Amino acid sequence: MLNEQEIINFQQVIGYKFKNIDLLIQALTHSSFVNEQKINKKPDYERLEFLGDAILEMVSSEYLFKKYPDKKEGEMSKIRASLVCEPALAFCAEHIELKKYIQLGKGEELTGGRNKESIIADVMEAVIGALFLDGGLQESKRFIDTYVLTNADSMAMFNDSKSLLQEFVQAGGLGQIKYEICGESGPEHDKIFDVRVWIGDKNMGEGTGKTKKAAEQKAAYQALLVLKNK
Structure with a gap:
């Protein structure tokens, strides 16, 4: 359960102090937590996620519309x-x-929910929704600009980084790509994989994920950033 200091810390991290702190707590609360409460049940993040998803799509659409006129x-x-x-x-x-x-x-928690990308992404959208209700579009947009769209050019590569890396390496004749599992942690039902990507004999990036594929995708993304900044 969140304590008062953690709530204060999170607000400091995102640079916004909520007028209605219940909105922030709701945004950070998964349905599994609510279902285990016997009394004083509070709402979970799902309604705020619905709102935040729409705001994120609108703000990111406006950003791309202005950034790429052609x-x-x-x-x-x-x-x-x-x-x-x-x-x-x-x-x-x-x-x-x-x-x-x-x-x-x-x-x-026991089945690894804290590391599930689906839950973390949902909570990001719920926080956006909570910011919108508490501080208006300006605050939710500031959060999106700061934590989602800051590196939009780089992040546009994220979803397809493995195939993009393959294309980049082949076009440049840079050598063979090899993904290497360099570590595993956590219980069997909640594994975290560490992956390193090699291009030729050079270690070009590392990534972690709940699946080998997710870890490889992150490693490939890191390698792309290095190669494109050369």
Whole structure:
């Protein structure tokens, strides 16, 4: 259960003090936590997630519309999908350590819910919804601009980073790509995989994830950032 200091800390991290603190608590509360409460049940984040999802789509659409005046609708839709997909939102959430503030039920906690990208992404959207209700569109937009759209050009590569890396490496004749599992942690039902990506004999990136594929995707993304900044 969140304590008062954790609530204060999270507000400091995101740079906003809620007038209605119940909105923030709701945004950070999973249905499994609510279901385990016998009395004084509070609502979970799902309604706020619904609202936040719509706001995120609107703000990201406006951003892309202004940023890419020559791109067609289909191209912008594809970029937006990469920016707001579950893995990308969960990746962005790492900057504010969001997962440590989520209220989960004991069962969900034991089965690895705190590391599930789907839950983390949902809570990101719920926080956006809570910010909208408490501080208006300006505050929710500030959060999105700061934590989702800051590196939009780079994040547009995130959803398809493995295939993009393959294309980039082949076009440049940079050598063979090899993904190596360099570590595993957690119980059998809640594994976290550490993956390293090699291009030729060079270690070009590392990633972690709940699945090998997710970890490889993150490692490939890191490698793309390095290669494109050379």
